[in-house]
Amino acid sequence: MRKAAVEPVFGQLKGARGIRGFLLRGLSKVDAEWKLICATHNILKLFRSGWNPKLEKCEMRKSLCWNANFGGWAVLPQKC
Secondary structure, X not given: OOOOOOHHHHXXXXXXXXXXXXXOOOHHHHHHHHHHHHHHHHHHHHHXXXXXXXXXXXXXXXXXXXXXXXXXXXXXXXXX
């Protein structure tokens, strides 16, 4: 696994989105707020990249698998 710098994410949150601190108090509330901030950051990245789930196609793929019931190799369809 390659190392990645996480500082740009915090810079984006602080600089562009103006998130300097938590609005709520308490560990469970801060945890929920942080998860919401991270989720919106990821959704915004997907939106800016032009990703569209409707454009992705799921096709049935076939893979060669060892089938113990038949004692040999079998071609089995896989769902995405």
